[in-house]
Amino acid sequence: MAIVELDRIHKAYENKVAVKELSLTIEPGQMFGLLGPNGAGKTSSIRMMIGITMPDSGTVKLFDKPFDRASLERVGYLPEERGLYKKMKVIEQLVFFGQLHGLSTEDAHGRATSWARRLEIDTSLDKKTEELSKGMQQKIQFIGSLLHNPDLIIMDEPFSGLDPVNAKLLEQVLLELKDDGKAVIFSTHRMDQVEKLCDSICLINHGEAVISGKVRDIKSRYERNHVIVEFDGSAEFLKSSEIEEASNFSGHAEIRLKPHGDAQRLLKEASAVATIYRFELVEPSLEEIFIRAVGGKADA
Numbered sequence: 436m437a438i439v440e441l442d443r444i445h446k447a448y449e450n451k452v453a454v455k456e457l458s459l460t461i462e463p464g465q466m467f468g469l470l471g472p473n474g475a476g477k478t479s480s481i482r483m484m485i486g487i488t489m490p491d492s493g494t495v496k497l498f499d500k501p502f503d504r505a506s507l508e509r510v511g512y513l514p515e516e517r518g519l520y521k522k523m524k525v526i527e528q529l530v531f532f533g534q535l536h537g538l539s540t541e542d543a544h545g546r547a548t549s550w551a552r553r554l555e556i557d558t559s560l561d562k563k564t565e566e567l568s569k570g571m572q573q574k575i576q577f578i579g580s581l582l583h584n585p586d587l588i589i590m591d592e593p594f595s596g597l598d599p600v601n602a603k604l605l606e607q608v609l610l611e612l613k614d615d616g617k618a619v620i621f622s623t624h625r626m627d628q629v630e631k632l633c634d635s636i637c638l639i640n641h642g643e644a645v646i647s648g649k650v651r652d653i654k655s656r657y658e659r660n661h662v663i664v665e666f667d668g669s670a671e672f673l674k675s676s677e678i679e680e681a682s683n684f685s686g687h688a689e690i691r692l693k694p695h696g697d698a699q700r701l702l703k704e705a706s707a708v709a710t711i712y713r714f715e716l717v718e719p720s721l722e723e724i725f726i727r728a729v730g731g732k733a734d735a
Contacts, residue, residue, distance in 0.1 A: 436499045438463055438587050438618035444483055444493035446476075446642075453479040455642040456493070461620060461635075463586070466613050468629040468650075469622045471639035472729055477622045478515060480639065481589055485510055497587065508536065511585035513576055515592045515622075521565035525556070525575055528564060529582065536583035543582060550578040554604060569596035577605065581612075588612060590621035594628060606632060626722035636721070640729045654718045661717045662690040662698055668709030677701045691723075 439461040446454040454476045461467045471477050482488045483495060486502055497506040520528055526547060533543025551557040554574045559567060564575065573596045580588065590609075594602045609632060613619050623629060629636060630650070638646040646653060665687050673681045673688060677696040682689045692698060698716050705711055719727075 436463065437461065437496070438465075438498060439484060439620070440494075440496040440499075441480070441484065442494045442496075444480070444490040444495060446479055446483060446488065446490050452642050454483065454490070454639075457637075457639070457642070457644055458493075459637050459644070459647060461587075461618050463618055464613055464616045465618050465635060466609065466633045467618070467620045468633035468636040469620055469639065470624075470626075470629060470636055470725065475639045475729075476642035477639055478591060479642075481512075481591060481620075481622065485512060485589065508583070509586045511580035511583065511588045513580045513588075513590045513593055515595075519564045519572055519576060522563055524561055524563055525551075525567070526560040528575065529560075529579055532579035533582040538583060546582050547578065550581060553608065554578060570598060570601050573597055574601065574605075577608075586617055588617055588619045590619070590623075592623055593621055594623060594625055602628070626720065626725060630721045638725060638728055645728045646724065650721070653724065654721070657719045657724065658694070659716060659718050660692040660694070660696060661719050661723070662688075662692065662701065663713060663715045663717060664688040664690065664705060664711065665713035666705065666709040666711050671708050672701065672705040675701050675704050677704075691719075 437460050441457055441459050443456045443458050444454055445456055457480060469477050469480065483490050485507060486504060495502040498509060526544070529547035530540060530543040533546060534540065538546070548557065548560070551560055554577070556571055556574050559571060564572060577593065593605060597605065606628065609619055633650055635649050636647070636653070637644050667686055670683050670688070673683060673690070677692055677700055678690055679693045679696070680691045692701070702711070702714050705714065
């Protein structure tokens with residue numbers, strides 16, 4: 436059973452096409468990345484997925500049946516634009532969110548307390564939201580989207596405002612939810628997190644799917660022509676005729692070889708002028724694939 440099926444959904448606002456004939460399928464236990472530059476149509480797609488707006492054409496299915504608002508009881512949504520009540524205490528706010536999803540006060544309180552411990556904010560439950568940092572507020576809204584134990588979890592920029600420690604904590608929670616059979620969709624600009632977490636992606640540009648499929652399959656389509664070099668000494672080797680493009684970050688070089696460039700020759704040239712601690716031939720990252728796919732085509 437597919438959790439989400441979008442079949443050629445299309446949405447235009449006046450003369451601007453926001454989403455153009457977009458199709459995708461998301462299965463249970465899948466982490467799915469919806470990616471694209473600003474204005475690409477990611478949030479518009481999510482809004483149609485959960486009935487905030489309706490497509491001009493095409494169909495949306497949730498849980499293997501045509502969209503029905505009753506299905507939203509099985510959906511948890513963390514929007515990009517946050518909506519917390521700054522004067523309310525954290526625990527009161529979370530209980531209220533739980534009640535909106537049909538939980539009793541007692542059940543909502545118990546689940547909120549449990550999740551607060553899991554996300555390490557239980558000592559702040561009696562504080563007002565306005566007293567907390569942006570990252571702490573982000574975790575509150577994250578918990579609010581999970582209290583009713585949804586089967587589909589949609590996260591729009593979930594790591595915004597989080598430091599590396601708390602981002603890692605949210606990553607672990609999302610992976611646990613995926614392992615529990617939940618479908619998790621998140622939209623983000625953080626390609627490193629997409630690469631670590633997602634099974635499949637859809638890259639949207641100007642409302643259209645540019646690249647779609649399993650991350651492993653997508654990366655395998657590209658030539659293995661990237662080299663990571665960690666070194667001490669002269670960076671003169673970065674002028675090699677084997678190199679198409681190179682960036683040097685104080686002894687950490689990221690290199691893209693020319694088509695059919697010779698990595699072994701480059702290693703020999705590098706060893707002649709520097710001490711090499713790491714020399715690794717790798718696939719292009721999702722960030723590089725993203726840039727190749729939309730470079731020069733994204734809206735400003």
